[in-house]
Amino acid sequence: MSDFDFSFLLEVLIGGLLSGVMYSLVAIGFVLIYKTSGVLNFAQGAMVLFAALTFVGILEHGVPFFVSLAVTLLIMAVLGVTIEQTVLRPLVNRPPIILFMATLGLAYILEGAAQLIWGTQVHGLNLGFDDKPLAVGEVLVSSFDLFAAAVAATMVALLTAFFRFTHTGLAFRAVADDQFAALAVGLRLPVIWAIVWTAAGFVALVAGLLWGARLGVQFSLSLIVLKALPVLVLGGFDSIVGAIVGGLLVGALEKLAEVYVGPAFGGGIEIWFAYVAALGFLLVRPTGLFGVKLVERV
Amino acid sequence: MTAIALETSTPPRHVLQWLAVPAILIVSYGIIPAVGTSYLFEAILLPFLALSLAALGLNILTGYAGQVSLGSAAFMAVGAFAAYNFNLRVPGLPLIVSLMLAGATAAAFGILFGLPSLRLRGFYLAVSTLAAQFFVKWALTRFGWLSNYNSSGVIDAPPLTLFGLQFEGPLGRYLFALTIVVVTTAIAARLVATRSGREFVAIRDNEIAAKVFGVSIFRTKLLAFGVSSFIIGVAGFLWAFTYLRTVEPDGFNLDRSFSILFIIIIGGLASIRGAFFGAALIVVFPLVLSRLGTLIFGGVFDSGVLDMSQRIVIGALIILFLIAEPSGLVALWDRLTKGLFVRR
Numbered sequence: 001m002s003d004f005d006f007s008f009l010l011e012v013l014i015g016g017l018l019s020g021v022m023y024s025l026v027a028i029g030f031v032l033i034y035k036t037s038g039v040l041n042f043a044q045g046a047m048v049l050f051a052a053l054t055f056v057g058i059l060e061h062g063v064p065f066f067v068s069l070a071v072t073l074l075i076m077a078v079l080g081v082t083i084e085q086t087v088l089r090p091l092v093n094r095p096p097i098i099l100f101m102a103t104l105g106l107a108y109i110l111e112g113a114a115q116l117i118w119g120t121q122v123h124g125l126n127l128g129f130d131d132k133p134l135a136v137g138e139v140l141v142s143s144f145d146l147f148a149a150a151v152a153a154t155m156v157a158l159l160t161a162f163f164r165f166t167h168t169g170l171a172f173r174a175v176a177d178d179q180f181a182a183l184a185v186g187l188r189l190p191v192i193w194a195i196v197w198t199a200a201g202f203v204a205l206v207a208g209l210l211w212g213a214r215l216g217v218q219f220s221l222s223l224i225v226l227k228a229l230p231v232l233v234l235g236g237f238d239s240i241v242g243a244i245v246g247g248l249l250v251g252a253l254e255k256l257a258e259v260y261v262g263p264a265f266g267g268g269i270e271i272w273f274a275y276v277a278a279l280g281f282l283l284v285r286p287t288g289l290f291g292v293k294l295v296e297r298v
Numbered sequence: 299m300t301a302i303a304l305e306t307s308t309p310p311r312h313v314l315q316w317l318a319v320p321a322i323l324i325v326s327y328g329i330i331p332a333v334g335t336s337y338l339f340e341a342i343l344l345p346f347l348a349l350s351l352a353a354l355g356l357n358i359l360t361g362y363a364g365q366v367s368l369g370s371a372a373f374m375a376v377g378a379f380a381a382y383n384f385n386l387r388v389p390g391l392p393l394i395v396s397l398m399l400a401g402a403t404a405a406a407f408g409i410l411f412g413l414p415s416l417r418l419r420g421f422y423l424a425v426s427t428l429a430a431q432f433f434v435k436w437a438l439t440r441f442g443w444l445s446n447y448n449s450s451g452v453i454d455a456p457p458l459t460l461f462g463l464q465f466e467g468p469l470g471r472y473l474f475a476l477t478i479v480v481v482t483t484a485i486a487a488r489l490v491a492t493r494s495g496r497e498f499v500a501i502r503d504n505e506i507a508a509k510v511f512g513v514s515i516f517r518t519k520l521l522a523f524g525v526s527s528f529i530i531g532v533a534g535f536l537w538a539f540t541y542l543r544t545v546e547p548d549g550f551n552l553d554r555s556f557s558i559l560f561i562i563i564i565g566g567l568a569s570i571r572g573a574f575f576g577a578a579l580i581v582v583f584p585l586v587l588s589r590l591g592t593l594i595f596g597g598v599f600d601s602g603v604l605d606m607s608q609r610i611v612i613g614a615l616i617i618l619f620l621i622a623e624p625s626g627l628v629a630l631w632d633r634l635t636k637g638l639f640v641r642r
Contacts, residue, residue, distance in 0.1 A: 040421040090621040097366055097420055101563055102620050104556060108613030116606040226432075226552075229425045237421060271436050275429035282426065283417055 011139045012259050013252055018145035020251020021152045022211060026228035027235065027243035028156070029203040034237045035176040036196045037088065038096050042103040045225025046110035047201055051076055052208030052217045056125055057118040069205075076201030084194040111222050123217040127209065148210045155206055156244065159199075168195060176238070230274035234281055250274045326476055331469055339468035340541075346581045347475040348537040353561040353573035354486055355529030360559070361568035362490055363522035364502025365415050365423060369430035370530050370558040372411075375550035376434060377404040377531025378538035379444055382545045385456050393459050397478070400535050401528040407434070408527020415519050419505075431552055438547040445545070453545040471540040478536060482529055487570045489525065498522050499568070530558075560612065564619050566626030575627035584608050 026048060033041045054075055058068040087102055133140040163169035174182040175192050183189060211221055231250045235242025257277075258270045334343070356370050381400035384391060411430040415423050438444055445453055458465040458474050465474040489495055497518045500508035509515055538545045557580055565576025591604050623630055 040424075087617055087621075094620075094624075097424075098620055098624070100366075100421060100424065101559070102617050104559070105613040105616030105620070108609045108616070110613075112606040112609030112613065116603065116610065120602055120606075226428065229428060233422060233425050265440070269436070272429060272432035275426070275432055279414055279426050279429055282414060282422060 007139055009256075011141075012255050014139060014141055015145070016252035016255030017248050018142065018149055018251070019255070020231075020248040021145070021149045022207070022214075022247075023224075023227050023231045023250055024244045024247025025148075025152050025155075025203070025207040025210065026224050027231040027247055028159070028240055029200045029207065030228060030232055031238060031240050031243045032159075032196055032200045032203065036172055037099075037175075037193050038179075039088075039099045039103060040096070040232075040237065041106075041200065042100060042225065043107040043110055044200065044204060044228070045222045046107040046114070047076075047079075047204035048208040048211065048224060049217075049219065049222040050079070050110045050114040050208075051201060051205035052125070052212040052221055053114045053118045053123070055205065055209065056123040056212065056217045059125075060123070072205055073202060076205055077198040080197030080199075080201050081194045083197050084190060088193055089190060107222070107225075111219070115219065120219065123212075125209065125212040125217050127213045144214070148214075151206065151210060155203065156240070159203075159240070168192075172196065227274070230278035233278040250277070253277055323480070326480075327473075331473065334469070334472070336468040339472045341585065342581060343472055344468075344475060344541040345537075346577050347472075347479050348533050348541050349558065349561060349581060350533075350574045350577035351479050351482060351536060352530050352533035352558050353565065353577050354483060354570065355526045355533060356558050357562045357565075357567065357569065357573050358486060358490065358498070358529065359522050359526035361562055361566075361572070362495065362502065363498035363519065363526075365412070365519065365522060366420070366559075367427040367526075368424055368552070368555050368559065369411060369427040369434075371550040371552065371554035372430040372434035373404045373408055373527045373530040374534030374537055374554070375438060375547055376407045376527075377401060377534030378545050378550070379438060379547075380404065380531070381535045381539065382453060382456075383444065393456075394461070397532060397535055401531045404531020404534065405524040405528040408523040408530075409520050412520055412523025412527075415523065416516060428552075431555060435547055435550070445547075454543065456539075458539065475536050475540040478532065482532060483570065486525075486529060490570070494518070494521060502568075560616055562626075563616055564626055566628030567624075569626070569628045571631075572626050572628045575631065579627065580612075583612075587611065 026044065029044045029047070030041055033039055033044070051072060055068055055072040058071055059065065063071070083106065087106060088099070091099055091102055134143045134146065135141075163172055171182070171187050171192055172195075174185070174187060175189065179189065182192075207224075208217070208221060211224060215221065227250075228247075231243060231246040233246075234249055235244070235246025254270050254274050257273045261269065330338075330343070352370055352374055355373075356367060359365050359367055377400045380403035381396045384396040384399045385393065388396075407430070411427060414426045418426060458471060465471055490498070497508065497513045500511065500513050501515060501518050505515060508518075534550065537549070542549065561576035561580050562572060563576070564579055565574065566572030587608055588604050591607070619626060
């Protein structure tokens, strides 16, 4: 093709990468919990919905922005502790897949509760940020997406610093590395799990605010969990770096496929493309890009 | 899921238990048709039969063979649409043949989407079965040929005929669905007691040990996916042809897949009866809850509130069962009835 529009390709690619950042945001919440407790938390999407709805609900009562943020964070912390005590603790030592099914039930409870309390209508959310297209050379980039990417980067930096430089972070890493060894040196797993679920709630809140500002705060926020799963499969369930790289890959591939391959199939392939790509990839590398390889002995 | 739960291997302990199957058959063929109202058939028994069968299919895959699938509704959709198309495209094809072919098509899809199970385990597999869910839904709405270019996407199901007999009205459709469920259940119950059924359990409990004992992982896993999807496809046919009377992709969404998974968790994993117990609860429970809601609170709450409270209660039930009764309603039932059968 002689008239190949290179700047268009670049625009699609950048748009894809930036929406990939949004996927990573959700995926990181999964990774936090999977790393420390070995649970694939299907309720992460419901937590995103719950956090965003709670925040908007409080905000709409005339409470200032940062106070609402603090109150929502507190609620997410209480939620995290409650989940640890009522769901996780009784299920200790059960197969991981049972825990997964429990988080399915949890997702139903959170979705139901969030909408029961705050209603099912769509809430608008304005983060005080105009989505003006920004011209970089010939390429138009959404400034909101750039803002989201900056927020995501800050959050990842914060999490990394937390893991590296605090005692709790060290305990996290110990638990992620070897639960039994961590128990043996006297780390209290329940406390760490409660903290980790709170951290996941914090990630969910950030993701909920950014996604909510984009789509409106409504039930469909809960469905972004389905966007994050192929990201996890690609990146490996237990790697934050994997979640980021996987998110970027899925975002970019999805958009490129939709624009360049989609028309051949009549469009709309975005819905399943990420899954098929992740599946194809898994057949070659079953532990994902950065996942830990499990060695099985006979 | 580590407990070996092959209920067929323990013979009934009491003469009354031998009578359970004939008793159920007499009630469902003799008494219910005589006393049932069309509300009972339309709102309770028809969805119950279709969902029980779907759950039975999933239980073979998840309960017995230990492969978690989140794509059941997709295989139901494949079954329903395949039956519709065979019926439409091949004039004069008996409905029972369309049904078998629909099951076979669903089985083929199941085996295709089951291929990743050869390399993947646990969560990775569960996530990859979601691919079936999205792909099938997309294909059904994208390719008009599959729904005969019906603009509304809602297609009326053809009349039900089996061996020259017409099955019309709620009662007719109930008897049709019942017969298919009875035959399929009998075959499934037989299957899990055979060598293949035991091989399912073997790969569930310890894949490597099973391999050492000479179980072909490749054959067993794909057989589990094939059989399970066949049954789920037939269930999809029942759902569309006997319950809804329309064939449309929207009913076969992710929520349906989840509710089928919930049925086997609540009813009992790796149990034939579990699928029926769980389906009964999942079908009847929302009806009871909404009746109770209107009874107690009158018209104060709208349907949205009821929907949300239902979600919460179902979610809580799942967690409750996983914690308190991992073997499901079946175990609860057995404990309750034990006192009746065992010598005091």
